[in-house]
Amino acid sequence: MSSRVAVALVSFMLLALASCAREEGAAEIEARLRAARADSVALAEAQYDASAFDTLSWQNQEARLERGRVVWNHSCARCHGYDGEGNGELAQQMGVEVPSFLRAEWPLAGDVPAMRHAIYVGHESVMPNWGLQGLSYRDMDAAAAHIDQLTRSDQQ
Numbered sequence: 001m002s003s004r005v006a007v008a009l010v011s012f013m014l015l016a017l018a019s020c021a022r023e024e025g026a027a028e029i030e031a032r033l034r035a036a037r038a039d040s041v042a043l044a045e046a047q048y049d050a051s052a053f054d055t056l057s058w059q060n061q062e063a064r065l066e067r068g069r070v071v072w073n074h075s076c077a078r079c080h081g082y083d084g085e086g087n088g089e090l091a092q093q094m095g096v097e098v099p100s101f102l103r104a105e106w107p108l109a110g111d112v113p114a115m116r117h118a119i120y121v122g123h124e125s126v127m128p129n130w131g132l133q134g135l136s137y138r139d140m141d142a143a144a145a146h147i148d149q150l151t152r153s154d155q156q
């Protein structure tokens with residue numbers, strides 16, 4: 001075997017080994033990330049205080065929805081899409097499935113308290129836990145009101 005062929009063979013084997021190690025590493029990192037996110041969902045769950053929403057007051061529903069649109073466009077639409085269909089740019093880039101809020105059987109439809117809870121605690125896969133990310137109860141309430149409006153076709 002010529003030394004050039006030997007060098008090529010060894011390089012190929014090293015490359016193959018490196019890419020195996022990389023794949024294993026990526027899966028391991030993903031598993032660890034998911035476990036860490038599950039921990040922070042549990043932490044958010046423990047800190048969540050549903051009664052904090054009872055003390056909020058809005059000048060009127062329009063003010064609440066206006067704030068909701070701002071929060072939505074700034075923090076949510078990149079994954080959920082502007083109209084809540086789940087086709088946001090970032091979701092597409094990340095290759096993640098974001099469920100559409102507009103589908104007929106969406107379990108949280110019409111349930112603003114459940115939406116606020118989901119926004120606060122997030123999900124171990126992708127959805128950030130906004131309660132731990134510093135989004136205020138007021139902004140979570142506004143975002144939930146906005147989603148509620150998006151999903152009520154009679155108001156569009």
Ligand code: HEC
Pocket residue numbers: 071072075076077078079080090091096097098099107108115116118119122123124125126127128130135143144
């Ligand atoms: C990085 C992408 C991303 C961003 C940003 C994001 N979400 Fe999500 N969201 C998701 C995904 C994906 C899910 C589905 C659960 C999962 O797989 O993590 C989800 C789930 C939800 C749910 C629960 C849906 C259900 O059926 O249980 C609500 C409500 C929600 N998001 C609201 C919001 C709001 C409000 C914001 C902005 C403050 C936001 N999301 C920002 C990706 C995102």
